[in-house]
Amino acid sequence: MIFKNKDNIKKDCFAYNGKTCKALDNTYCAMGKCKFYKTKEQAKKDEDKVFERLVTLSYKDQTHYVRKYGLRKKMKEKGLIE
Numbered sequence: 903m904i905f906k907n908k909d910n911i912k913k914d915c916f917a918y919n920g921k922t923c924k925a926l927d928n929t930y931c932a933m934g935k936c937k938f939y940k941t942k943e944q945a946k947k948d949e950d951k952v953f954e955r956l957v958t959l960s961y962k963d964q965t966h967y968v969r970k971y972g973l974r975k976k977m978k979e980k981g982l983i984e
């Protein structure tokens with residue numbers, strides 16, 4: 903059995919909301935194991951890459967991914983769609 907240790911929580915992780923992990927079903931970093939850790943800055947860079955790539959796709963493919971992953975709000979925020 904793996905016990906949680908609050909000292910292990912990655913408080914600078916993009917997914918940590920001050921209480922728990924908002925991305926996963928458990929705060930795995932408290933147990934000393936998480937493969938998804940990244941800082942807010944890294945997460946922002948990764949997100950920017952996703953949208954850079956997305957706008958290079960055909961209209962049909964863009965529409966598919968925007969619908970599949972619910973990206974419409976983010977696209978609007980970034981000024982990519984009206």
Ligand code: SF4
Nearest residue numbers: 915923930931936939
């Ligand atoms: S993604 Fe991993 S490292 Fe980040 S808060 Fe969640 S469990 Fe912790």
